Amino acid sequence: MSEVRNGMRPIHPGEILREEFLVPLNLSANALAISVGVPAPRINDVVRERRGITADTALRLARYFGTSAEFWMGLQADHDLRLAERTANDALARIRRMEHATV
Template identity: 65%
Template sequence: MPKQKQNPLATNNMRPIHPGEVLREEFLMPYQLTAHALSMALQVPAPRINDIVREKRAITVDTALRLAKFFGNSAEFWMGLQTDFDMAVARWSVQDALDRIRVFQPDKA
């Protein structure tokens, strides 16, 4: 029986967390900030932050730098969230191909 492709929503019984969810739940809501107010503070177009918060857009390096400056954390924090999310989604989308790739084992002479 072929191995069934595992949905990223089921990996470790946890779905991948979009950085927009972290921004919304851990930063905007506790501080009672709106996406519009944040976009003004970061000096970026409002749709950029709105789309991130709605989990429809990725965080770019530019946005990560601005978020880090505003919230006093690191750009690496924001990019790490994005990378983790992207890896989980990509792993799911190419799982069938990955399952067919053999691990390289050089000949031992």
């Protein structure tokens, strides 16, 4: 993937799942799929960075690993925003901020 914003590529949540959870725990994607009650291709595709994490998957991963669904959804949202920023950069540069915009 190309670089975005701070010079780092967008990190897919599947990379976090693989490198921070599966590898250290010596857990296969198939074993995880069985444990959380989803089809193996769902977890395999996430781990291979071919598929994003859905709300349902986030809830299941949170329950299994003792994390929060917000953690997993936050990883996915950050990844999606960084990819969108990369593809929409030129279009965004042409948009002028509203003068009286308030936050």
